[in-house]
Amino acid sequence: MACYICEKNDLTEILDLGNHPPPLILLSKNELDDKSEPLFPLKLFFCDNCGLVQLKDAVDPELLFRDYSYTSSASTSFKNHLHGFAKYLVDKFSLTKNDLVIDIASNDGTLLEGFLPFKIKVLGIEPSTVAQLAEEKGVTTVNDFFDESVAKTILEKWGKAKIITATNVFAHIHKLDSLMKGIKLLLDDDGSFVSENHYLKDLIEKLEYDTIYHEHLRYYGLTQLVTLFEKYGMEVYDVEQISTHGGSIRVFSCKKNTHKISSNVLSLLEEEKKMGLTSKQTLFSFADRVSQNKIELLSLLNQLHSEGKKVVGISAPARSCTVLNYCKIDSSLLNYITESSSLKIGKYTPGSHIPIKSDSFLNDEQPDFALLLSWHLQDSIIPKLRQNGFKGKFIIPLPTPKII
Secondary structure (H helix, E strand, C coil), X not given: CCCCCCCCCCEEEEEEXXXXXXXXCCECHHHHHCCCCCCEEEEEEEECCCCCEEECCCXXXXXXXXXXXXXXXXXXXXXXXXXXXXXXXXXXXXXXXXXXXXXXXXXXXXXXXXXXXXXCEEXXXXXXXXXXXXXXXXXXXECCCCCHHHHHHHHHHHCCEEEEEEECCCCCCCCHHHHHHHHHHHEEEEEEEEEEEEEHHHHHHCCCHHHCCCCCCEEXXXXXXXXXXXXXXEEEEEEEEECHHHCEEEEEEEXXXXXXXXXXXXXXXXXXXXXXXXXXXXXXXXXXXXXXXXXXXXXXXXXXXXXXXXXXXXXXXXXXXXXXXXXXXXXXCXXXXXXXXXXXXXXXXXXXXXXXXXXXXXXXXXCCEEEECCHHHHHHHHHHHHHHCCCCEEEECCCCCEEC
């Protein structure tokens, strides 16, 4: 496969995490004995030409996204982030009731819901079954995968958009060329496309290899995004680093010569250059640290198991699938994983087959240790669980396993 951006075949393998199931296809008890659970290679590659970090193997999006167990509103902190983001965009661009905001892969409509109090016209595009939840909130949603063809249909019925957003989905869509053409087609001449993505800089610095899974086909730095938008007659005019998902990058882009380019862009590009974000050696060093983390985390869990300690997991986000399957952590090391999402409780984790139970089990059973799989949210999760009565110790898996 050629590089997603420059279409060259100069790809170097950086990291092989093994064969993994799709991260959010949770299993029922009856499905555990089914030997047909799909597994796909999870390998990270580096483009020697443009520096894009990417997966080479793309899983059929129908398998990944049609029957989806993730909802944006499940996390209170992320819901608040999205509503705050909506208010931010209304203020920044002085949006009025005459403007249209389109959200690509809009999930349950949580972001667009944040525009409704301001009487802004909104439209979501969401392929999965959770699109129905958005409709119930009053968010008009096209239940389909976004591409150039869908963009043409939207243009005829709804017209062009002042703002197009893509929060934590811009790296997911396989047909990048069709995606970019669709965005440009729907964008007003003075409009802005605003994306939020996991940031390659944070992935490397914080050893966030758990954000590498089949949904995330590309791992962006600003340098690579500038190259991508230039290819389609667009340009990045502003950028912000934000804390969501353990570290993300919010990028503002537009059609050429329609917005003044902020000094933030040049300064972050220079920072990436100094860090070596487009250097193969930086990525190889990252891969070595990933291997070391696996050794240390397994050593800790095996030690606790040998001491007869009861260890469970907390939360089963998509990113937990990578850690559990790469490190070969199953129900012999974690008795169960607790969750607040009703869509996940009673199911089993993909690949590792660990039962998922209600958060209430933490307080009822008081295990000795809890492996916090949403470790990037520890500052909000741990105080909440303490307040609810959990007395055990927490294990933070990344970037270095530790007990707190």
